[in-house]
Amino acid sequence: MGPTGAGKSSFINTATGNKTGVGHELESYTSSIQIIKLRSLEISMHDITFVDTPGFDDTHKSDIEILTMVADWLKITYERHVKLAGILYFHRISDNRMAGTPLKNLHMFEKLCGKNALKNIILTTTMWDEVEGKTGEQREEELKKHYWKSMISQGSTAMRFENTEQSAWNIIDAIVNSHNERYAVELQEELVDMKQGLPETKAGQELYGKLQALVTRQHDTLQKIRASMKRHDDETILNVLREEYEDLRKQGEATVRDMEALKIPIGKRLRRFFTSRLGFLTFRRR
Numbered sequence: 458m459g460p461t462g463a464g465k466s467s468f469i470n471t472a473t474g475n476k477t478g479v480g481h482e483l484e485s486y487t488s489s490i491q492i493i494k495l496r497s498l499e500i501s502m503h504d505i506t507f508v509d510t511p512g513f514d515d516t517h518k519s520d521i522e523i524l525t526m527v528a529d530w531l532k533i534t535y536e537r538h539v540k541l542a543g544i545l546y547f548h549r550i551s552d553n554r555m556a557g558t559p560l561k562n563l564h565m566f567e568k569l570c571g572k573n574a575l576k577n578i579i580l581t582t583t584m585w586d587e588v589e590g591k592t593g594e595q596r597e598e599e600l601k602k603h604y605w606k607s608m609i610s611q612g613s614t615a616m617r618f619e620n621t622e623q624s625a626w627n628i629i630d631a632i633v634n635s636h637n638e639r640y641a642v643e644l645q646e647e648l649v650d651m652k653q654g655l656p657e658t659k660a661g662q663e664l665y666g667k668l669q670a671l672v673t674r675q676h677d678t679l680q681k682i683r684a685s686m687k688r689h690d691d692e693t694i695l696n697v698l699r700e701e702y703e704d705l706r707k708q709g710e711a712t713v714r715d716m717e718a719l720k721i722p723i724g725k726r727l728r729r730f731f732t733s734r735l736g737f738l739t740f741r742r743r
Contacts, residue, residue: 459547460562461512464583469507472625510631521715532648540639543632550593551584570657576612656676675705
């Protein structure tokens, strides 16, 4: 799992020797759950099944479509008494900051997995050929000390995928040879054991937190627009703020649609907030 373009499909293609269908950074190649089975004694003594999932920033699907797709697959496999041997979470070491899409994917990933499965998670960094050695090492250290600290302290491991077959199999072998007990991810237990609907799960509720954050950002941007107009700032500054506000409004509307599809209560205030322009586009200089 991981953001679009983080190297999920490339990892599987490298490990299995399949050179077709490598994902592109700007557009999602994996638009559905992809199952790749590997049965080769020349490569491994074990039958290995790779499961490739779209990121929660897919080019063609909304977050709720991705979550529903992943949830359905996890529910079906858990009902068949199949548990995951390990989970790889991919992150581009070439990203110079941990914000926006990568951070959103990480939060959703943590909610989906829960604490029990953390020992079977390998936090996998990719794109090492796109950064200088010292820069990559500094970013890796920051990930371990800050963003991944809690997961690592509870048993998760950080490893590098250096775009080679050997490094791919070093990671796979770490899972195969770990002898860790297989745990269901929290989303499976919520859906099957606790018989919760997707909106009641922690992963589903993460979408509500996303909406609340958008409300705060949109409100702050609106205040900046009004202050800028009072100061008679340059039109370029005002246009940048307007574009930022409009982008937030569109994100909010998309999130509202996602939550309505999940039947998560939104509330009249939030719905009204995101389905109006609050009049700022009608403001004119005097």
